[in-house]
Amino acid sequence: MSAIRMMIESDKDEVLNMMRVFYASEAVATNGSDEIFLNDIENCVGDDPFSEGYVFLDKDTITGYAMLAKSFSTEFGKHCIWIEDLYLRPEYRNRGTATKFFAFLEMKYAGCVLRLEAEKENESALRTYFKNGFEEMPYTELIKSV
Secondary structure, three states: OOEEEEOOHHHHHHHHHHHHHHHHOOOOOOOOOHHHHHHHHHHHHOOOOOEEEEEEEEOOEEEEEEEEEEEEEOOOOEEEEEEEEEEEOHHHOOOOHHHHHHHHHHHHOOOOEEEEOOOOOOHHHHHHHHHOOOOOOOOOOOOOOO
16 A cells, blocks of 8 residues: 555545445345435535545545544543445555554544444454454444434
């Protein structure tokens, strides 16, 4: 990986294609939809204060993307940065990109809590997260769409 940069409007098609692959994989419990994906991208490249999007580059090639959601955690008494999506194209995995991204986030959001979710079957991702200091939380997540 040669760079991490903020997602921009011209990244939309490539990020959309990666989101389709990511959400159709076993790494994600829901399938999503193009409507949701496009809304996510628009929020990341727009002026939404609660979301940020990044792309990972190898020279001029986009090798992956990440999306963040910002909140406040009353449990920890500090701001919380949720790593909502973290996807790398298969041919660019195991090159230290996730580790570099986590270090970038730790510097940018020093003093915040970093959180993410992972499917238990995604053993490779879990190894990466544990290696980078993430700990498993003993929660059962619940959801209700209204």
